[in-house]
Amino acid sequence: MTGDVTAELSFEAALKRLEEIVRKLESGEAPLDDAILLYEEGDRLKRQCEARLKDAQMRIEQIQFDREGQPSGTAPFGEG
Template sequence: MAEQDPQITELSFEAALKRLEEIVRKLESGEASLDEAIELYGEGDRLRQQCEARLAAAQARIEKIQFGRDGQPAATVPFDGG
């Protein structure tokens, strides 16, 4: 398994996504040298993995509301993802 960068794991989802967008813009612009582009690509991949893990964790916590016969909320059940 890939080693986790402590700086990346401490970022909020929003901060990680913003940094990933900055990396994509810089790579697409072509302004990075080859060595810098390789480093940025690696950082971007770690950020992507972190964002995916955070989204999966959030999805696992989502609950679906079930409605009773009277149309009122009756209970919640774990999100089934499908």
């Protein structure tokens, strides 16, 4: 699997593939050359998933409340 194909995967598909890679590497059955390639693919998938999670977190909005407890607007996640 190339980096270009990896970048096109949905978050869920990337995470599933990453889990498959971890299982293969933990099993110890992959020859060294294959294990290196799997590790590199896994690293790309990990970075991709982290970037997508960070992007999603930045887009989540937090509801703000006024002194009476009524909704008064929104702010980016993590503020206030």
